Amino acid sequence: MKLTSNRSPNPLSSSCEQCGLSNLCLPLAIAGEDLSRLDAVVKRDSMYARGSKVFAQNAPFTSCFVVKSGAVKTSMMSERGDEKVLGFYLPGEMFGLDGVNDGAYACSAEALERSAICEIPFEHLEQLARELPHLQRYLFRLMSREIHGAEELSMLLSKNTADERIVSLFLTLSSRHARRRLSPTRFSLPMSRGDIANFLGLAVETVSRVLNRLQSQHLVKVNGRTVELLDIEALQRQLQQPAEPCISAIKLMDRP
Amino acid sequence: MKLTSNRSPNPLSSSCEQCGLSNLCLPLAIAGEDLSRLDAVVKRDSMYARGSKVFAQNAPFTSCFVVKSGAVKTSMMSERGDEKVLGFYLPGEMFGLDGVNDGAYACSAEALERSAICEIPFEHLEQLARELPHLQRYLFRLMSREIHGAEELSMLLSKNTADERIVSLFLTLSSRHARRRLSPTRFSLPMSRGDIANFLGLAVETVSRVLNRLQSQHLVKVNGRTVELLDIEALQRQLQQPAEPCISAIKLMDRP
DNA sequence: CGCAATCTTGAACACCCTCAAGCATGGTGG
DNA sequence: CCACCATGCTTGAGGGTGTTCAAGATTGCG
The missing domain is CATH 1.10.10.10 (Winged helix-like DNA-binding domain superfamily/Winged helix DNA-binding domain)
Incomplete structure (x- = not known):
């Protein structure tokens, strides 16, 4: 068991514009001049040690996250107490979106190796989405993809x-x-x-x-x-x- | 095997405002005066016979749907050709949201019994969501709930x-x-x-x-x-x- | 009423799980 | 440096839950 407080801001963090993942991540949906508005609200490149939690199940939902480097797993704990791994997330992929519904994360997320992770407060993202139609559409698509992914897992598990x-x-x-x-x-x-x-x-x-x-x-x-x-x-x-x-x-x- | 073209508009359709499901459905998220704007774009109460398809997998994504009465199942066909039932939808529940991602429905939907179903063109819904923050938030929540639901199904299937x-x-x-x-x-x-x-x-x-x-x-x-x-x-x-x-x-x- | 589809019941088997032990790997401390 | 233990991974044997196959009962719809 490791302590989970080994998280630190990264002094080397740069802008979303300069990020190597910009062709996979949110910048995809945002035109050049608006990108700085995203930049302003992203908490960039926090480092998480292997095994440390990004967020815990049932914790209040505040942000969604994107893997910058490393890898993350999400998992859910049943009432009965057994854990189910729901997904793995690699650089450029967003996680934590299943918490929007009732204001609390439905799963917990944990770094599988030393990882850099960007945090985007959802309120800000929502606000931006209102003003940037492409971003709104992109978020809908991301969530839709997440639904589809979970459905395919069900398929895999039963067939x-x-x-x-x-x-x-x-x-x-x-x-x-x-x-x-x-x-x-x-x-x-x-x-x-x-x-x-x-x-x-x-x-x-x-x-x-x-x-x-x-x-x-x-x-x-x-x-x-x-x-x-x-x-x-x-x-x-x-x-x-x-x-x-x-x-x-x-x-x-x-x-x- | 039944023919699937038994779909007809319902002459008795009324407004969303007067709908008995308004406390479960989209009107939840829309204030009184704006509700008429939703009304204007909803194709209300189409009737579907038992066994008829609401939409087919891989068909171009245009709308999402809400069950008004009856019941619907969604299912996915694998490459291999076997079908997996993904969910059941009862009155007041929305389905078809997993098609946003790549512009085609990821599953097909079929009426389990004679059903009345409202169709909401997604483009209009998106447009409305831009102007009505509550609606945008509500749609995010709906999709988030759908993610969560699919995750719980995975849990059920494997544990x-x-x-x-x-x-x-x-x-x-x-x-x-x-x-x-x-x-x-x-x-x-x-x-x-x-x-x-x-x-x-x-x-x-x-x-x-x-x-x-x-x-x-x-x-x-x-x-x-x-x-x-x-x-x-x-x-x-x-x-x-x-x-x-x-x-x-x-x-x-x-x-x- | 009669046929077809759906549902139930029974027996044998398959796939995967559980249990248990053995084998690497790696980090820690003497 | 190596012994040491913890952890993770592999391998083997046996058994259980659910499947498959096959037949019979029931339902429902033309």
């Missing part, structure tokens, strides 16, 4: 096997890396096996076994937290094909 | 047993009925067993068996699509308690 869930996670991570012009085939996982298992609704042991299976099929190479996707197209096929059980295929041949 | 999933659905329906001043203990299910099973990530057979189990425990009474909750508090307890496996409880007693 896919353990192998497919892992493959799906890897492919998602791959394309998110590609958006940042990073290698889509080689990357390192910011999260533990436990986080992966929890996120995908599996046991840690199952994750371990599936990774071995995928390796022996020469689809991926995994070494600790380093992942290499050896055949992306084959991985994609695995998600499209009806996943026919190998045994019942034989049974079918017995038919008259 | 709860079949029995708990059914109980959770019943309790959710119960409280949504209560909001409309309907009986929280006696109501009828608008969806089939198949829809329930799909929504909860179970097989139809399992739903059937669980319903029997809950009946023999005198927690609910089910007759076809009619449900009576006999002991709401006991049902709630079932979701809070750690669901101890009955056998291992005995094992624990063997300890020195």
Whole structure:
């Protein structure tokens, strides 16, 4: 257990305009001259140590956040006391939007590694959105995307096997890396096996076994937290094909 | 299979102001004099026959919708071709918001029974939201709630047993009925067993068996699509308690 | 009334989980 | 520096929850 007060402002923080993520993040939606107004309200580049909380579930909702560097996971605690990992957020991605509804964060957010995170007070963002139609539209789209993402997770959890869930996670991570012009085939996982298992609704042991299976099929190479996707197209096929059980295929041949 | 073109405008449609759902729906967020502006853009009370589609997945996103009477299910088709039911919508509830992101509906929506549904062109709603801060805030909250709802479904699917999933659905329906001043203990299910099973990530057979189990425990009474909750508090307890496996409880007693 | 769709019931099996132990890894302190 | 322990990851064996397959009961609609 670590103390969670290891958060500090970053003296090197620059403007949104100069930020390398400006083509992924809010600046996308804001024209040049208005960007300074966003700049004025963003608390830029706070550093969070690995394991420290960005916000806690049920804490009063004040801001949404964007990962500048590092990685974040969000998770929800049930009444029963068990935790469910809801998502992972990489640089350029916004989180904390599910707290708008009743004024309290519906989940908690935690840095998976040492991370720089920008904080945007939601009241200011709302005010700006009123005046900048593009920004309003962009926020609606962001939230809509979040809905869609959560829906796809439900789909994954109820319709896919353990192998497919892992493959799906890897492919998602791959394309998110590609958006940042990073290698889509080689990357390192910011999260533990436990986080992966929890996120995908599996046991840690199952994750371990599936990774071995995928390796022996020469689809991926995994070494600790380093992942290499050896055949992306084959991985994609695995998600499209009806996943026919190998045994019942034989049974079918017995038919008259 | 039914044809899906059985949709017709309702001559009896009245204004939002006079609508019985105005304390659940958008009018909540709009002051009296501005309400007429909403009225002007709402296509009110179109009737949809049971089984007809309100919109199809991947169709261009134009509007969001509110159930006036009846019930709607939304579902998503995977690349592989299997369907996942994502949600059920009752009178006063809005759906179709996950299409904002990329301009196409991420799911399809279908009337579960003969339903009256109001359609609100999103462009107009956006325009109104710019001018009415309360409305903008309300839309953000609606979308945030939708995110939260999808997250809770993920939680349910990965952390709860079949029995708990059914109980959770019943309790959710119960409280949504209560909001409309309907009986929280006696109501009828608008969806089939198949829809329930799909929504909860179970097989139809399992739903059937669980319903029997809950009946023999005198927690609910089910007759076809009619449900009576006999002991709401006991049902709630079932979701809070750690669901101890009955056998291992005995094992624990063997300890020195 | 009769057929089709929906729902229930039963038996066998599969997938994944649980439990338990062994194996790396890394940080800490003697 | 290495022993030490904590933590995280892997591997193996066995069992449970829910699925699949198959058949029968019920409902509902033309």
